[in-house]
Amino acid sequence: MEMVKSLTGNRIKGNDNLQNNGDGTIINNSVVNLGFFEKELSKSLIFDLLQIFNDSTIDSNGSFSLIDPADLFVKLEINNASKHKVYALNYSDDFNKFDDVIKDFNDSSSIIKKLVKLFIDNSNDDKTGDDNLQALAGNVIQVIKHDDRYKPQYDEKLDEFVEAFILYGVYKCKVLKNPNEQ
Numbered sequence: 741m742e743m744v745k746s747l748t749g750n751r752i753k754g755n756d757n758l759q760n761n762g763d764g765t766i767i768n769n770s771v772v773n774l775g776f777f778e779k780e781l782s783k784s785l786i787f788d789l790l791q792i793f794n795d796s797t798i799d800s801n802g803s804f805s806l807i808d809p810a811d812l813f814v815k816l817e818i819n820n821a822s823k824h825k826v827y828a829l830n831y832s833d834d835f836n837k838f839d840d841v842i843k844d845f846n847d848s849s850s851i852i853k854k855l856v857k858l859f860i861d862n863s864n865d866d867k868t869g870d871d872n873l874q875a876l877a878g879n880v881i882q883v884i885k886h887d888d889r890y891k892p893q894y895d896e897k898l899d900e901f902v903e904a905f906i907l908y909g910v911y912k913c914k915v916l917k918n919p920n921e922q
Contacts, residue, residue, distance in 0.1 A: 885898075
């Protein structure tokens with residue numbers, strides 16, 4: 741085999757998976773993507789879990805306010821949801837994918853309406869925004885996990901999905917109080 745000099749040392753020309761360190765040691769640099777160690781949520785996983793949630797029996801007969809929602813971080817601050825401000829920063833890449841994925845649904849508004857209904861039915865004005873959002877997260881997880889289509893390989897990314905989904909709901913609609921409506 742022909743040796744090629746590079747910035748990373750000597751390499752064996754071929755499929756770029758082997759590296760010769762110069763001392764006779766050869767390192768295999770192969771990267772195997774098994775699909776469940778991804779850093780971010782995949783759009784297909786978001787779609788699958790949204791489909792499960794959308795097919796739930798939660799009532800979606802509601803309406804949206806015509807008043808624009810406040811900025812996400814303002815809304816979280818006013819509703820005493822500081823922990824979720826940190827989540828918003830950590831899950832921003834995942835959160836941003838929801839707009840793209842949700843457009844693939846025929847009636848995407850039903851997804852948000854169901855999330856709002858679940859929030860309203862289980863929120864408590866005496867609790868902080870963080871507490872109410874944690875309760876909502878638990879309810880969303882319960883809805884998704886109790887569906888026959890739920891697969892064990894979803895477990896690793898479910899919490900991340902739910903946090904990003906809830907933040908998307910806070911951003912888009914009436915999950916938490918909207919200071920623009922007061």
